[in-house]
Amino acid sequence: MDLGIANIATTSDGAHHSGKGLNAVRHRHRELRRRLQAKATKSAKRLLKKRRRAEARFAADANHTIAKRIVTEAERTGRGIALEDLQGIRERVRLRKPQRVTLHSWSFRRLGSFIAYKAARAGVAVVHVDPAYTSQECSVCGHVDKKNRPGQATFICTSCGFAEHADVNAARNIAARGVADWAVSHAADDAA
Template sequence: MQVRLFPDVGQEAALRDTLTLCNEAANLVSAEAYRTRVYGKQSLQRLTYGRLKGMGLSAQPAIHVARKVAGTYTALKSSILAGNLGKPGSKRRRKAEAKPIAFRRDAAQPFDDRCLSWQIADRTVSIWAVGGRLNRVRFACSEQQYSTLVTHRKGESDLVHRDGKWYLYATCDIPDAQVKQPDGFLGVDLGIANIATTNDGTRHSGKGLNRVRHRNQRLRAKLQRIGTKSAKRLLKARRRKEARFATDTNHRIAKQIVAEAERTGRGIALENLTGIRDRVRLRRPQRVTLHSWAFHQLGQFIAYKAKRTGVALVHVNPAYTSQGCCACGHIAKANRLNQSTFRCTSCGFAEHADVNAARNIATRGAADWAAVSLPNAA
């Protein structure tokens, strides 16, 4: 749960000094971990605890700094094993493995309930800082967020400084709702021209959204060609702006899809898009569009919103969903006349190509759900 902090001038200076010190300490721990090849939480804590205390950190912040570094190296190892940084010997992978992980001066810092306490009724927090504990730092949130904090807040909170603003990311442990037996499935086809299309015929995209995406691509390419220091600074700002736009759009699309499935008592069938960027072959303009949208994030948003509402969710094999006829099952490349038109060469069935694919996904979702929930039905 993200809440906005409103520190006064003195509190803001103390928070900035705190993040700076914590991340200087994290860089020290990271360098020591890289040098000694010690990456475990407890081992790294024992190795560096004395030096962290000597830098001015209290006991709990020192422990959290060591754990933050250990967690970062664990994430790097997992990313390498998953192939996200390329094959062994690739330039990107060698660059990641050639030096210790570095932390920005304002990188996020976790705090537990010993270092940070919430006075939710007063909408203030008390937080450990370098010069002494800061009391009554104001925060703001919506009524829904307030209710979630009161009911479900549990565990650590991360202090984040982003774009000149201060935030706390509070961990909330919300139990999943009991999954309801679905009465059919809402198939969702993810694509380039239309980000998401359901088998009901709803297409979540539109000309306005695509205009924004294409404009961002043109501006990005223009700044990359210029290549000056100021252009790179603008590119960095645009990257954050585009990320916020994509996140907001994905949230709205996911909310609409889950709400429709819940309203009609259906489950949701999604394509399993693991490895799509490695296996899909597209023309250059389409590659840019594919790689510039967070389809995985959209899938994650649909998944967690479905869990909170008890909507069943299945991931299906996407093979041939775009070439197969949802009416007769005939599969052929010739069925797909162009991006938007599907006409079966066997039975003559015609439909929007994305809607046809979504119907195939819905059918596979129902079959996969039956195979898992009723394995002995046959």
């Protein structure tokens, strides 16, 4: 499963989980926060606190809903879930200010933990994989090239010509790595 900002989660089957306007709500709250912080009155500070809690509840609810859908689908199809190991992502990437604001308000770790605990309850396996180059690698031929991504949502392989939504292609690469990692870890368990 590919985690992203435009589509919060995309599965290897092509299902996009957008969070129903989560980014729009965050933007609206950010603008309201900016105006209230400029006032700097006690009532504005109280309202800021209230807004911050409301935004956090909305984001948590969206993450719970997405996690439930993903785990339910994995349970129904009898498959596991492969997630990107995004630890340290905020420190590794260099972005412009608007992108940094979006990245820092993105609660991918929380979504991952919701998926992990819901999957554990449902008996669905979860594997964390290295996300390096999953968005630039072709899920058909394995060719890796920056030019495979001509746009944010577009993936076209410069080697074999395969075309797909970029998030779906990345999700398929993550799924393939998850299967490989799962096989290696279970082969080691069987040998022991």
